[in-house]
Amino acid sequence: MKFTVPIFDVKNLSFILKEQTILSNISLEIFSSEYIAIIGPNGGGKTTLIRMLLGLEKPTSGEVRIYGKKLSHFKEWHKIGYVPQRAAQIDSSFPATVSDIVKMGRTSQRSLFGAFSKVDKQLVDDAMAKMDISDLKDKMVGTLSGGQRQRVMIARALASKPEILILDEPNTGVDVASQKRFYALLRELNQKEGITIVFITHDIGVIADDIARLFTINQKAIICNNPKQALSCEEMSELYGIDAHLLHVHKHEH
Numbered sequence: 001m002k003f004t005v006p007i008f009d010v011k012n013l014s015f016i017l018k019e020q021t022i023l024s025n026i027s028l029e030i031f032s033s034e035y036i037a038i039i040g041p042n043g044g045g046k047t048t049l050i051r052m053l054l055g056l057e058k059p060t061s062g063e064v065r066i067y068g069k070k071l072s073h074f075k076e077w078h079k080i081g082y083v084p085q086r087a088a089q090i091d092s093s094f095p096a097t098v099s100d101i102v103k104m105g106r107t108s109q110r111s112l113f114g115a116f117s118k119v120d121k122q123l124v125d126d127a128m129a130k131m132d133i134s135d136l137k138d139k140m141v142g143t144l145s146g147g148q149r150q151r152v153m154i155a156r157a158l159a160s161k162p163e164i165l166i167l168d169e170p171n172t173g174v175d176v177a178s179q180k181r182f183y184a185l186l187r188e189l190n191q192k193e194g195i196t197i198v199f200i201t202h203d204i205g206v207i208a209d210d211i212a213r214l215f216t217i218n219q220k221a222i223i224c225n226n227p228k229q230a231l232s233c234e235e236m237s238e239l240y241g242i243d244a245h246l247l248h249v250h251k252h253e254h
């Protein structure tokens with residue numbers, strides 16, 4: 001079923017910090033089952049935008065709605081899986097196994113000391129299977145490769161059975177072969193399971209065929225209709241870096 005209400009509805013969002021404009025008048029919508037990439041120069045405000053979508057940072061002006069609700073009224077945070085930037089950079093002595101980490105994905109839906117139910121266990125096992133890490137479940141997470149850790153962090157997010165997965169530059173420090181495998185997994189989550197994906201990346205060329213829309217953020221948003229326009233947008237974003245203009249606003253069709 002397609003939502004007519006967007007998952008995220010952002011209107012005229014601005015964020016000014018110590019007189020520096022970080023985001024200026026951003027408006028966008030993200031719909032169920034979309035695969036969206038967000039690109040832009042370093043410091044362009046991509047992470048800040050995501051933090052505002054999740055209520056982790058308060059905008060100076062403007063509004064974010066999730067599933068039609070104001071952020072302050074939204075309670076179903078388990079529907080949103082978030083893997084922040086550098087989440088996979090875990091200290092090698094970190095005392096937790098892969099399955100310990102993935103189980104943490106269930107905590108938001110259990111009472112603080114609630115027992116780990118059969119359903120919880122099944123969801124954890126499913127998330128590990130989807131991310132192809134079942135055989136690593138008893139390994140200490142700090143001993144894994146960058147690509148394996150990255151898949152553990154995403155499995156943790158999947159264990160909460162999210163409807164939307166937000167990934168902030170998940171490929172930093174991951175080799176090309178692991179990246180390709182990772183992109184294939186994301187495509188599968190989007191196409192087979194209908195999970196909405198919002199993906200902050202510098203790697204747009206590789207996923208251009210998978211994504212539905214691209215947002216280029218450089219204080220202001222440039223929104224492209226389709227991935228074929230994406231590459232020219234990327235070139236443009238590299239060019240200006242100073243003052244972007246709203247070039248094209250996508251109208252979502254239902």
Ligand SMILES: Nc1ncnc2c1ncn2[C@@H]1O[C@H](COP(=O)(O)OP(=O)(O)OP(=O)(O)O)[C@@H](O)[C@H]1O
Pocket residue numbers: 017022040041042043044045046047048049
């Ligand atoms: N809480 C904060 N305190 C100080 N500066 C901040 C804060 N939040 C964001 N900024 C600044 O806002 C700008 C945008 O940062 P942000 O991390 O959102 O950019 P980004 O596009 O995600 O960059 P990158 O590609 O390097 O991750 C940067 O100049 C950053 O220093």
